Amino acid sequence: MVEFSSNSTDILTLQGFDLPPQGVYAAFLFATLSYLVILFCNLFLMATIIMNKSLHQPMYILLFNLPINDLIGSSALFLRLIKDILLDSRYIEASNCIAQAFFVHMYAVGSVLILTIMSYDRYIAICNPLRYSAVMTNSHVLKIIVIVWLVDLFLVGVLISLLLRLPRCRSLLTNPYCDNPSLLTLVCADATINNIYGLFITASMQVFAVGMILYTYLQILLACFKSKRSDTKSKALQTCATHLTVFLILECLGLFTIISYRIKQLSPHLRRMIGVSTLIFPPTLNPIIYGLKTKEIRQRMMYLLCRRVYPS
Template sequence: MKTKTMLNSTSSTSSYFVLEAYLHVGNLRYLFFMLTAVIYVFILISNTSLIVVICMNRSLHEPMYVFLCSLFVNELYGSTGLFPLLLLQILSDVHTVSRPLCFLQIFCVYSYGSVEFTNLAVMSYDRYLAICCPLQYNTRMTVNKAVTFITVLWFYSLVKFLVTLSLNIRLPLCGNVLDSLYCQNFLVVKLACSDTTVNNIYGLFIVFITILVPLLLILFSYTEILKVCFSGSKQTRQKAVSTCSPHLVSLLNFSFGCCFEILRSRFDMSSVSTELQIILSLYFLIIQPLLSPIMFGMQMSKIRQTFIRLFCSKVTTVSAHENQ
């Protein structure tokens, strides 16, 4: 307790933050390190493989797969913002992170979340056009338009959190202890010695446009899709289920993780065990990058067949040469 008080009284010139949420688990740290490393390697391999599949096969150069490619790139981006530092902290006895690295992680994690949710919203609009306006789909959603959508959503998300970062960096801080496993924007702002009205107003504005605007697009898209499903043929309903189910699962999973993290960082969660809080604080940063390639890779037959044809044929060719 004494150490925590001492750290919290650190002057604004402190060059590092202390991540306090790490549990002392003794030799189990090596087990946690191995599990985390395996998860990270799987995320890297699975998402990269699907990006390669989409890029190399011309039959997948369609708007839906362009959006998926953007999604897989974002999973790699968000994971790289979390895992390297997480792995380092698991093995470390002193859980500190430099200020520049902490602010860089804040930027990566939050921009990842914005790109993810916005990308899923645009994908829901793409599914709306494919199911509700099938005859006009090829003119209303082209590859060039998909690339434009992706460019705008990435630029919008990165600029939005560059402004957040610039507002936070200027704050003088009266402490350096963050009750988290990774750097979080709201926890840093809470340490400020000066007035944070501008930061809080801009933060609420960012939450509003990051969540509400994409949510309205998602609700509109799926309301229209449901109308077509109820009034359409059995074949239409089957098409809607097969193309929308991976997207819906991914969307609900990510929304759950984000909602819990927002609640955990802003409200008293002392009634929830520390271990459960730790697991759920990492949920949207770990489960989503794991789930996306599995859901879209396994459920979408065109990707699955292309993946098998591309990689299995190479393995067969290599084996044939070795036998010769």
């Protein structure tokens, strides 16, 4: 068995964005500001949930995992990207590249799983409101969260382990960051098992997530139409619209990224931009969408901001 990093050199080369000298500072500023916005929005959402006991409910406890996951993905990209832009470097150690790929895929799988369990929570709350407190207890919610992270860790751990067993004979990655597909292009051995397992994860996640969300939303819509209370119906639909918006953004960007790897005629620059967008837009938009569209969170955020601006 040959170790992944035992061939030739431990230094890999990232393709980068081929920035002109005059565009380096603009790119550095954009990347730094983007990361700061992501940090602020996600940490502020987390702080809002932590500091308000009224938000210590299953829905918001599950939601709390989304900004954690978004910070994992965005940090895996930006911390390295900002450093490479600032130092004008395209080289990365193989071990660091593998670590980055691990966290990027943890983010991707985690996003799908977290949004799926959030749809399950809304399904119980709207379709079985009388049983909600009995079903979604603190211990049950904690078990769900632990299972999600363990499944995420296991699936991605196997993916990276399969990669580590293969010898490498190339060192140039076509992406500005490391992920499993780009690392597989460096190997000089049969990667059929890796490709099958990668497709298995992608297909199973899509079937599970899309199937679960379609089923829960269909049941929620039926429950809303049967409900005679307009306020309950409006709140349920607004909550579902927020969750569906976040899920569709993730799905569309993820689908574009997967397709971009399959289209060989696609411009390399466009492929890199599509890949990076999956790690930029969801972590930026998710806390903003939930903050603006969820009444309870919006009110608590405004309260925290007003208390900082106008302290008593």
